Amino acid sequence: MLTTVLSAIFVLGLLVFFHELGHFLAAKHMGIRVERFSLGFPPKMIGKKVGETEYCISWIPLGGYVSMAGERPDAQSEGEGGKPWEFQSKSVGARAFVIAAGPGANFVLAFIIFWLFYATMGVMLVDTTTVGRVDVASPYAAAGLQVGDEILEIDQAAVDTWEDVRERLSTGTGASLSLKLRRDGQDRTVQVRYDDGGTAERLGGLDYFRASAVSTVIPDSPAEKAGLRPGDVITSVNGVPVTQWYEMVEQIRVRPGMETAVSWTRNGQSHLVSIIPNTAQDLDRETGDVIDIGQIGITQQDHIKRSPIGIATSAGLAGTQLVAVTVTIVDFVGKLVMGQVSTDSVGGPIAIAQMAGDSARQGASSLFSFMAFLSINLAILNLLPIPALDGGQLLILGVEKIIRRPLSLKYRMVWQQTGMALLLVLMVFVVFNDVTRIFR
Helix, strand or coil, rough: HHHHHHHHHHHHHHHHHHHHHHHHHHHHHHHCCCCEEEEEEEEEEEEEEEECCCEEEEEEEEEEEEEEEECCCCCCCCCCCCCCHHHHHHCCCHHHHHHHHHHHHHHHHHHHHHHHHHHHHCEEECCCEEEECCCCCCCCHCCCCCCCEEEEECCCEEECCCHHHHHHHHHHHCEEEEEEECCEEEEEEEEEEEECCCCCHHHEEEECCCECEEEECCCCCHHHHHCCCCCEEEEEECEEEECEEHHHHHHHHHHCCCCEEEEEEEEHHHHEECCEEEEEEECCCCCCCEEEECCEEEEEEECCEEEEHHHHHHHHHHHHHHHHHHHHHHHHHHHCCCCCCCEEEEEHHHHHHHHHHHHHCCHHHHHHCCCCCHHHHHHHHHCCCCCHHHHHHHHHHHHHHHCCCCCCCCHHHHHHHHHHHHHHHHHHHHHHHHHHHHHC
């Protein structure tokens, strides 16, 4: 519980700080007076005024804000255009820059996290070419590939890692590829024929072998309490034999909170114990709905080796990762708006806290990866054209740019008040989702 609370405070605090710092620095750059920089919403807990700005921490930890002079439609000084240091006195472009700087800072934070991860950890390569899964409807099954086959060459080019395999498969030309395999000590060659030859068809239906061996056991997890240790090999779950990691995960996922028999071997000796998996939340792979899944608190012993890379390459990979995650989230939001994804999949502060705690228990890299993902989420959420969000303010500025005059004070006040009401309703909804998920 303490880990969950502290992780949530750390993650949300840092994300909100960066978001508001973006607004703050942009406002200062444009010559706008910043009256207050707050982490959290009123009432104020503590604060100190330095120069023209009061820096404070407030009691409601659901966000933060930067208060600028003349920011509210009814707060501008009297006179033509107001004072030069006031927000409303600036050009449409300057105001848009200040507003967009908040989400922009969250994108920058995510990029920095990804960059540092690649720069310090390098890229992870799967040091095996042994096949662990062949979908029955795939071209690879039709060509005769089997679990346990070792891929030696693709179109006469040697492959040493699974990344080599994926690269050769995705960049191959023509309607077929030649794969040299080793099975039971014998080399053979098979011809894989594709229907359309697209990347999805070439990379789908085939995966490498992941043994059901334990790498780490999370402290205070069901696995640790049951006596599992690193190096143990899980052999069955609830009577279902497993040899690969994904088989074991599939059996445990469907048993959240249910007593489950788990067998494993250690130093040639077999063990059997009853484990009750923790209940966690995940997205259903078909419907996109949030569902309860079982987890026992272990990580896999994988064929991973790290290859160091330079700063420039790290930056390039960080940019690619940033774009990929952004596209994924935007696609999800689009499906949510179109009704293709259930609103049950929308989580609030309680769900975020739970996920932050789960990530922290898996290690620092997992926690910071979650933070980067959430930072991009926050940026995209704030760019939605909803009144009171940054995106809603940008929409108003766009209208002003088109009609070449400011909107009336009355209209802007109604727009802002409507936005606050919508945000309140949304907050109640996501918290309700979180609470019902707990008691589901």
